[in-house]
Amino acid sequence: MKHILLFLTFALALISFDVNAQERELERANKKFDQYAFVDSQKIYLKVAEEGYASAELFGKLGDSFYYNADYAEAAQWYGKLVEAYADQVTPEQYFRYAQSLRAIERYDTSLEMIALYKAGTSGGDEQIYENGGGQNYVAGTYSVEKLGINKTGYSDFGAAYYGEQILFASTRDTGVFSTRIHLWNKQPFLDLYTADVKSGKVTNVQKLTGPVNTSYHESNAVLNADGTRLYFTRNNYSKEQFKTSKNNTNKLKIYVSARNDSTSEWGEAKELPINSDEFSTSHPALSPDGKTLYFASDRPGGYGESDLWSVSLEGDAVLGEPSNLGPTVNTPGRDGFPYVSQLGLLYFSSDGRAGLGGLDVFVLNENKIQTLGSPINSTSDDFAFVINESDNTGYLSSNRANDPLDDDIYSFLKQPCETMLTVTIIDDVTKKVLSQAQVEIRNEQNEILNSGLTSGMSEYSFNQIPCGDVYFxxxxxxxxxxxxxxxxxxxxxxxxxxxxxxxxxEAGFDLAVLIEPIYFDFDKSNIRPDAAVELQKIIQILKEYPGLRIDVRSHTDSRGDDDYNMALSQRRNESTIKYIIEEGGISADRISGRGYGESQLLNECSNGVACSEEQHQLNRRSQFIVLDN
Structure with a gap:
């Protein structure tokens, strides 16, 4: 996967060689691994493993080498061996990468277990959410995704950006020269920037970007400013024919800017931005709609993970002040990159450090809330470099979902508006009965009526084709x-x-007892228990809300015991109930009447001599609160 290179660094010793020249003898696997020659190091490590040698270092580096080339299935296999055989030597970072690899092969439950082990081994408490199967909070809308005809079999094409009426993208495709420079990380050619015409979904006229922007090293992930006068892009630390490395002899990524020549409209010599450094990588430029803010990815000090998103102010092509990290709301312990800011100011980006379907997934920051775009924008593979034209809801993204992990393709998409049905039921707050012929209105946040109508005989009113994702009243x-x-x-x-x-x-005749729990008394007692007092407070509240309401309290017993005794018991309970309402609630006595009915009005067959359960008898020990008038 070519785009993975753009998160990380490059070693001077591995930069290139002529494919027609004889390859040098392979050095020891660890040396090649340290030089990021992962394909070559894998061959040696696999041979050693096949011969029966095992160690935490071997399994860990095999997992890492496959992980950084986006072969997550193989990475998960070797990380699994590491965890199983050498649990006491697993680093938190290896637990994290193992968890990400497991997500890519849809082993979400085990992935969550590894995330728990990762968190247990780190300090500071990472607050990112890892959910089973891809998380919550999806962006509203239905996407249709289609692979563009721009892609060339056997090569990586990715990072489509708007370039006037064209698109600009990065590719490892064969340029037609006699020798092709090969990157030892993944045995693919270096990246260059290309343009293409796109019309009615068809791609034509693919051309390598002219001028001094492309070099013999990596160029990718570009963004054109609003008036088309400046182009920001990612390149290896290479300018003025000088290839520079860090103190540990690795080549980092930098962001460069090129301005158009006023007379020829050709791109001029690229200049690196002052936010770059020889000691860390800076890549994936993106501009705010007004061109005053540059967003980018970097592994510079002060971040939260392997690569973070940052921003810095611009004035023209001049950088103002120091870069600011976008913070833990956006950034994770994993790889966060490929920012894009839409016309509406929404920040889209890719991450493998939060809940997703697997690999890199596309997310959006909307009103300080992170949302995932879900499937089919996201997949169990790497999905990244998302751009969208919100005027027609079309755009592009890159993914390796259909190929070898090292081979990325560009996809186009169309976002269909999300519309759904909203069904509203209206009920009486006291009786809980449904209400028909009630007026219902749906309003937006500007208090404008979008739809209205009356509930039907079933008390419901349905609003069709309501746009998703917004708040309605x-x-x-x-x-x-x-x-x-x-x-x-x-x-x-x-x-x-x-x-x-x-x-x-x-309405008169309504039994308020349906609104409260049954009122119980202790055996042969008539005092109000605490649980009964709670329910009587509800009756008191109704009487206060409706000052003209008069009620009749009717108390009953079950059939057990003498009939005359039960009549007297129910009367005592009735009197204590009324007394409580009057004294505790401050309700006028002329609003309440009542008496006891003993066992004369049973609700079931549990009369004298009939064997019944306690639950059946309990149904008859009740008090009713019947509305007389209002």
């Missing part, structure tokens, strides 16, 4: 009831909400 009203409103953030799933309207009066 559903307002309900009906004559004789209060007007109530409820907010809802509509998702892609069909939504159902219930709104309760408070009636101006309660």
């Amino acid at each position: 559903v307002r309900a009203s009906k004559e004789g009831y209060s007007t109530e409103e409820q907010s809802i953030e509509v998702s892609e799933d069909e939504e159902e909400i219930t709104i309760a309207l408070i009636p101006e009066k309660i």
Whole structure:
């Protein structure tokens, strides 16, 4: 996977060689691994493993070598051997990479176990969320994804960017020269920038970008400013024909800017930005819509993981101040990169350090909340370099989902608006009965009515084709009831909400006991127990809300015991109930009447002499609160 190179560094010793020249004799595997020659180091490590040698170092480096070339299935196999045989020697970073590899092969439960071990071995408490199977909080919308005809079999093509009426992208495709420079990391040619025409989904006129932007080393991930006068792009630390390395002899990535020649419109000599350093990589430039902020990826000190997203202010092509890390809301312990800022100011990026389907997944920062774009934008492979034109909801992304892990392709997509159905049910807040012919309105955050209607005989009203992802306010009203409103953030799933309207009066004959739990008394007692007092407070509250309400309290017993005794017991319980409402609630005595009915009004067959369970008898020990008038 060519794009993985753009997260990391390059060793001077591995930069290139002529494919027509005889290859040098392979050095020891560790040396090649340290030089990022992962393909060659894998061959030696695998041979050693086949001969029966085993160690934590061997298994760990095999896992790493496959991981950094995006072969997650193989990486998971070797990390698994490491964890199984040498658990006491596994580093937190290896647990983390093992977890990411497991996600890519959909072993989400085991991945979460490895994340727990990673967190246990690190300090500072990483707060990123790792969910089973890809997490929550999806961006609303339905995407259709199609591979572009721009891709060339056997080569990596990725990082499509808007370039006026064209697109600009990076590719390892054969340039037609007699010798091709090969990168030992993954045995593919170096990257150059190309342009292409795209019309009605068809790609034509693929041309290598002219001028001094392309060199014999890597160029990729470019962004054109709004007026088309400056091009920011990623390149190896190479300028003025000088190839520079860090103190440990590795070549880092840098961001360069090239300006158009006013007379020829050709790109001029590229200049590196002052945010670069020989000691760390700076890559993946992206611009805010107003061109005043440059976003980028870097493994510079002060980050949260292997690669973080940063920003810095611009004035023209001049950098103002020091870069700022985007913080832990965006950045993770893993690889975060490939930023893109849309016309609406939404920051899209790719990460393998948070909940996803596997490998790198595409996310968006929207109002300080991270959302995943889900499938089919994301897959169990690496998905990255997402760009979108919000005026027509079309765009491009890159992925290796259909190929060998080292081979990336560019895909186009169309985002269909997310629309769903919202069903509203209206009920009486006191009786809990459904209400038909209630007026329902749906309003946006600007209080504009988007739709309205009356509930049907089934009390429901359905709003069709409601756009997803936004907050709406559903307002309900009906004559004789209060007007109530409820907010809802509509998702892609069909939504159902219930709104309760408070009636101006309660109809005579309604039993308020349906609104409370049964009131129980101790055996042969008539005092109000604490649990009964809680329920009676609800009756008191209703009486206070409806000052004109009068009720009749009717108390009953079960059939056990003498009939006359039960009649007297129910009367005592009735009197204590009424007394509590009057004294504790401050309710006027002329609003309450009642008496005891003993066992004369049983609700079931449990009369004298009939064997019944305690639960059946309990149904008859009840108090009713019947509305007389309002």
